[in-house]
Every structure is written in C-alpha cells, then in structure tokens.
Amino acid sequence: MxxxxxxxxGGGGGSSGLYxxxxxxxxxxxxxxxxxxxxxxxxxxxxxxxxxxxASVDTYLRFAEACNRLDLEAGPRKSPGLPxxxxxVTESGARGKSKGVLAGAAESVSDAFRSVREGGSDSEExxxxxxRKSTSARRKEEQE
Amino acid sequence: xxxxxxGITAASHPSLPENMGGVGEPARPVRVLxxxxxxxxxxxxxxxxxPKRRELLAHQNVLAEAGAGGCVLPMRFGSVAPDDxxxxxxLVERADHYAERLxxxxxxxxxxxxxxxxxxxxxxxxMAGNPEIRALAExxxxxGGGSYEQKIQLGEMVAAAVKDKEAEDAxxxxxxxxxxxxxxxxxPESTGWLANVSYLVERARAEEFLAAxxxxxxxxxxxxxxxxxxxxxxxxxxxxxxxxxGTAAGGADAGAE
Numbered sequence: 409m410x411x412x413x414x415x416x417x418g419g420g421g422g423s424s425g426l427y428x429x430x431x432x433x434x435x436x437x438x439x440x441x442x443x444x445x446x447x448x449x450x451x452x453x454x455x456x457x458x459x460x461x462x463a464s465v466d467t468y469l470r471f472a473e474a475c476n477r478l479d480l481e482a483g484p485r486k487s488p489g490l491p492x493x494x495x496x497v498t499e500s501g502a503r504g505k506s507k508g509v510l511a512g513a514a515e516s517v518s519d520a521f522r523s524v525r526e527g528g529s530d531s532e533e534x535x536x537x538x539x540r541k542s543t544s545a546r547r548k549e550e551q552e
Numbered sequence: 553x554x555x556x557x558x559g560i561t562a563a564s565h566p567s568l569p570e571n572m573g574g575v576g577e578p579a580r581p582v583r584v585l586x587x588x589x590x591x592x593x594x595x596x597x598x599x600x601x602x603p604k605r606r607e608l609l610a611h612q613n614v615l616a617e618a619g620a621g622g623c624v625l626p627m628r629f630g631s632v633a634p635d636d637x638x639x640x641x642x643l644v645e646r647a648d649h650y651a652e653r654l655x656x657x658x659x660x661x662x663x664x665x666x667x668x669x670x671x672x673x674x675x676x677x678x679m680a681g682n683p684e685i686r687a688l689a690e691x692x693x694x695x696g697g698g699s700y701e702q703k704i705q706l707g708e709m710v711a712a713a714v715k716d717k718e719a720e721d722a723x724x725x726x727x728x729x730x731x732x733x734x735x736x737x738x739x740p741e742s743t744g745w746l747a748n749v750s751y752l753v754e755r756a757r758a759e760e761f762l763a764a765x766x767x768x769x770x771x772x773x774x775x776x777x778x779x780x781x782x783x784x785x786x787x788x789x790x791x792x793x794x795x796x797x798g799t800a801a802g803g804a805d806a807g808a809e
Contacts, residue, residue, distance in 0.1 A: 428780045431739065432664060432750070433608055436786040437628035440642055443557060446601050446630030468707025471675075475689045475710055476697060478675050 555633045556580070556597035558614045559624040559784065560643065560650050563591045567621035575601060575610045582614055585636055587643040590650055593618050594639060597632045615784045623658045625650060626784035657788060660734060660752050663761060663781030667725055667747040669718065673774035678713040685709050718746035721775060725749075728768045732761040737787035746775075750787040758782065 434448060556575055561568065563586045573579030576598035585592045593614060601607060611629050618624045633639045643650070679686050688706045692698030698706065725747050730736055732753065739748035753761045758781075765779050 428664065428666060428778055429612060429783060430608060431748075432662075432783065432786040433612055433629045434603065435628070435740070436737075436750075436789070437626045437784075438560065438631075438789045439628050440557075440631065440633075442638060442642055443631045443633045445628070446603060446632065448603050448630065465704060468704050468711060470707070471710040471714070472689075472692065472698070472703035472707035474671065474675055475679065475685070475706060476693050478672065478679065 553635065554597040555594050555636050555639055556601070557627050557631045557633055557639060558582070558593040558595070558611060559618060559626045560590060560592050560654075561618060561622060561624040562651075562654055563587075563589050565591060565618070565622040565624070568593060569614060569617040572614060572617060573610065574614050575607045577606070579610060585639050585643070587640040588647055590643045590647055592639045592643060593624065594633075594636070601630065601632070603630060619661070619782075619784045623654050623660075624784055625653055625657070625789045626786050628786075653789060653791070656791075657752070657785050659755050660785060660788075661755055661758070661782035662750050662785045662787055663733075663753055663758075663779060664739075664750045664783065664787075665725075665729065665747065665765065665780075666745045666778045667721070667775050668745040669714070669721070670774050670776055674714055674717055675710070677717060677774060678710055682709075682713055685713060721772060722747040724772065725768055725775070725777075728771070729761065729764050732757060732764045735788060739787070752785060752788045753781070755782070 439445075558574065568584050568591065569582050570584055572582045574582045574595035576596070580595035580598065582593060582595050585594055608629055615624060615626045619626075633642075679689065685706070688702075688709065692702050692706055695702075697703065726736070726749060729749075729751060733751035734754060735752040737750040737752070739750060741748075751761065762779070765777060768775070769777055
C-alpha cells in the first residue's frame with residue numbers, strides 16, 4: 409500500500425490534531441443507551457485491518473531488509489540512537505523507507521482517517537481490498 | 553426532529569456556546585437544554601449524518617468551546633436522541649450520576665499521548681544490543697540478502713526484539729508522565745504505536761505535565777511522541793469498572809455465586 413497520509417505532523421490543533429484525537433471522539437466519551445449512534449461501519453473494519461496486516465511474514469521480510477540496509481548505511485557497530493542518521497533519512501522525504509514497518513500501521517490507520525475526511529462510504533469500502541491485495545501480492549512475489 | 557447531543561454539563565455553566573455552528577451542512581446551531589441542575593449541549597440532528605471529517609471536527613469544536621468555560625462530559629461522536637424530551641428525560645433520570653462525574657472531573661482535562669519508535673533508531677538499538685541478530689544480518693548480507701527462510705528468521709528475531717523494546721519504553725514513558733496526572737487511561741493496543749495513553753490532568757498542573765513530556769522526549773530520542781490536549785475528558789467520563797453501574801438488573805451475572 410503506497411498511500412501516504414495527507415499530514416503527519418503532531419502537536420497543535422487543527423486537522424493534524426483531529427487525526428490523533430479521532431479515536432477518542434469515535435471510541436470514548438459518554439454513551440447513553442436511550443440514544444442511537446450514527447453508523448461507523450467502514451471505520452471499524454479498517455481498524456481491525458491494522459492488526460491483521462502487521463503481524464505477518466511481510467513484516468518479517470521488511471524488517472530483514474531494513475536491517476540489511478541499516479548495516480550498509482551505518483556499519484554494524486555504530487552506536488545506537490544516532491540522531492544524525494535518523495534525521496537525515498527522515499528528512500530526505502523517503503518516508504516509506506525511513507519509517508518502514510512501524511509507520512506502516514500508522515498509514516493504514518490514516519487511510520481510515522483519510523476516508524473519513526473525504527467522507528464517502530465508497531472510498532472506505534474501496535481501500536480495504538486494495539490493501540489486502542497489495543500485501544498478498546508482495547508475499548507471493550517473495551515466494552517465487 | 554431528532555436531537556444531536558454533544559455533551560452534558562452543569563446548568564450553572566457560565567458560557568455555553570449557544571448558536572455556535574454544530575454538525576450538519578449547513579451547520580445546525582447549538583442549543584442548550586436544561587433540566588434541574590444539569591444541561592445538555594445539543595443541536596438538531598441532520599438526517600444524513602455520517603462520520604465525515606467536518607462532522608467530527610464540529611463535534612470536537614463545540615466540546616472544546618464548551619469545555620473552555622467549565623467541565624463538560626463529552627458524548628461519543630454520533631449520539632442522537634429521538635427528540636429534546638428524550639434528552640431532558642435522561643438528565644432527570646441519571647442526574648445524580650452525571651452530577652457526580654462533573655464534580656470528579658471539574659478543573660481537569662485530558663491529554664492523549666501516542667508514542668512510536670523511530671525505526672532506524674530502534675533497529676540500531678536492537679542490532680547493537682543483540683550479537684545474535686547482528687551475526688545473522690551480517691551473514692545474510694554476505695550472501696546477497698539471504699534466502700527467503702533466512703530473511704524470515706532474521707525478521708522474526710528483530711520483530712521480537714523490537715516488541716520487547718516497545719514494551720520497555722512504554723513502561724518508562726508511563727512512569728515518567730504518570731506522576732503529573734490524576735488518572736491514566738490506557739487506549740486500545742495496536743501495532744501503530746507502542747503507547748496510546750490518556751492522562752487526566754488538572755488544568756493548574758498542565759505545565760508540569762507538559763514538562764514531563766519534554767523530559768521523556770529528551771531521555772528517549774528514539775521515540776516519537778505526539779501529544780494532544782487539553783481535550784474534553786473523553787476517556788474519563790465513565791468511572792472505573794470497579795464501580796457498580798446500577799444494581800437492580802442482574803441479567804449477565806454468569807458465574808456469580
């Protein structure tokens with residue numbers, strides 16, 4: 409899945425704030441039995457997807473590749489947590505590469521949020537099978 | 553005409569955002585329904601209300617505005633009552649409960665903190681601290697990336713080590729922030745982040761809390777922390793599970809005695 413969230417920066421209010429707060433607005437807060445709730449079906453499905461996609465062979469392969477790349481870039485004995493390396497890679501804009509697996513899940517979440525932003529229930533339905541396909545397709549590739 | 557409910561507050565709340573734009577397009581004006589010592593912040597509910605961005609923002613904005621002037625119990629997004637009478641009916645029926653929650657949360661706000669690892673940095677940690685992983689990565693690299701099985705083996709080991717590090721960092725983070733908060737509510741686990749925790753913080757102590765966040769940022773540069781607040785106390789509107797929720801009906805008491 410190559411969808412990149414529209415915004416990723418934290419802090420502040422506005423829309424990026426909403427991105428992080430969404431889960432609170434949707435999942436917490438007071439519930440009163442006598443009231444009905446607006447249907448949130450599409451969003452809940454995508455949330456479950458986040459768990460499914462990540463605990464997979466795909467994750468292991470990506471981690472393995474990330475480690476290989478890390479060695480090449482920094483040398484195996486380089487001390488941990490070097491901010492210069494991190495900063496550099498992140499800033500280069502290669503988001504998919506620099507954040508890799510960990511951010512992958514966040515991106516799936518933001519897909520959900522994106523479809524919320526755009527509002528159409530159509531786009532919610534759409535992004536699910538697409539995500540699945542790309543994952544299994546990649547896996548198949550690896551196996552061949 | 554059904555009624556959209558944003559939150560519940562005290563009737564004595566000094567500055568409720570009446571006539572502010574709420575959910576719907578065009579935005580339905582916010583109204584206030586009073587019953588006894590309580591008030592509900594509501595508007596008409598649009599027929600075609602969906603969880604779109606603008607609607608979620610409207611919900612959040614009305615609550616932020618109302619919460620600025622006094623304690624408000626935020627409703628979960630999308631709560632719709634059949635009519636105004638149904639809302640005031642609930643206010644009367646559960647008056648004691650809501651009054652108690654308003655007292656408990658008075659002067660307090662929620663800060664939500666989400667943390668995830670900066671991947672490059674955490675992989676450095678994992679490689680540096682684990683000779684076995686380092687050796688396997690080296691072997692794979694020398695053989696042009698390694699076979700499918702070797703990659704899986706390495707990836708599995710790395711994933712396990714990263715997971716351990718996540719758990720460890722989540723604990724350290726919580727220990728750093730907890731002292732500045734009145735209560736803690738741990739959000740649902742997900743692989744998107746290693747910590748997703750809401751803190752109930754006294755307004756007067758907000759600076760202290762934010763200073764603790766900065767400390768955590770400094771101490772753990774391999775973590776990316778996102779802090780959102782002050783927010784209405786979404787995660788603290790219901791008392792903890794220990795509290796009996798109403799004693800009369802015992803429908804689902806499987807295994808009690």
